[in-house]
Amino acid sequence: xxxxxxxxxxxxxxxxxxxxxxxxxxxxxxxxxxxxxxxxxxxxxxxxxxxxxxxxxxxxxxxxxxxxxxxxxxxxxxxxxxxxxxxxxxxxxxxxxxxxxxxxxxxxxxxxxxxxxxxxxxxxxxxxxxxxxxxxxxxxxxxxxxxxxxxxxxxxxxxxxxxxxxxxxxxxxxxxxxxxxxxxxxxxxxxxxxxxxxxxxxxxxxxxxxxxxxxxxxxxxxxxxxxxxx
Ligand SMILES: [Zn+2]
Numbered sequence: 764x765x766x767x768x769x770x771x772x773x774x775x776x777x778x779x780x781x782x783x784x785x786x787x788x789x790x791x792x793x794x795x796x797x798x799x800x801x802x803x804x805x806x807x808x809x810x811x812x813x814x815x816x817x818x819x820x821x822x823x824x825x826x827x828x829x830x831x832x833x834x835x836x837x838x839x840x841x842x843x844x845x846x847x848x849x850x851x852x853x854x855x856x857x858x859x860x861x862x863x864x865x866x867x868x869x870x871x872x873x874x875x876x877x878x879x880x881x882x883x884x885x886x887x888x889x890x891x892x893x894x895x896x897x898x899x900x901x902x903x904x905x906x907x908x909x910x911x912x913x914x915x916x917x918x919x920x921x922x923x924x925x926x927x928x929x930x931x932x933x934x935x936x937x938x939x940x941x942x943x944x945x946x947x948x949x950x951x952x953x954x955x956x957x958x959x960x961x962x963x964x965x966x967x968x969x970x971x972x973x974x975x976x977x978x979x980x981x982x983x984x985x986x987x988x989x990x991x992x993x
Pocket of ligand 1: 911925926
């Protein structure tokens with residue numbers, strides 16, 4: 764099975780996969796601003812008045828806009844992976860515990876990833892693609908090249924192996940480990956399948972959202988932690 768991909772979900776990059784595709788979280792700042800403006804207007808109206816009732820509906824619409832845009836992004840991203848690959852490996856979020864994340868963003872990001880993975884799972888099933896949730900322990904620490912584990916605080920964005928000298932992006936390294944684990948997991952279930960070597964792509968720094976954009980996802984502009992949330 765050559766068409767296998769490992770996907771690392773994150774905050775700065777919504778996903779980073781083992782083929783070097785990285786996708787930024789959707790930019791929802793405009794929708795969020797419009798919602799906040801509508802909410803401020805509502806608070807200035809007399810509660811229960813006609814104007815208030817009208818404005819309350821506007822607030823509800825702005826909420827729906829925001830939600831729609833976020834789900835649209837997740838739908839396009841999950842469809843892309845389910846259609847493009849034969850095997851999609853992700854980290855088991857329940858096991859991950861999301862401990863690496865700072866408190867505030869944890870719940871919101873976690874909820875969004877949960878939605879993404881659920882979409883991904885049912886779409887993979889629909890497309891006949893293997894969906895594998897792997898053990899997340901040490902995917903960041905482990906060297907994708909030699910397997911030696913090195914501790915790495917969250918702010919260290921580069922993987923630099925003291926044992927074999929392999930250097931790459933932190934998330935790229937994690938995504939390759941996720942891919943190998945996915946292949947292993949499927950391999951143990953089907954004894955007749957041959958083990959597949961994880962070939963590390965040569966262009967380890969290539970970060971491209973192009974293919975995803977072509978499938979029609981919303982503008983993938985640079986966003987930080989808050990973007991994953993609403
Ligand atoms: Zn190494």
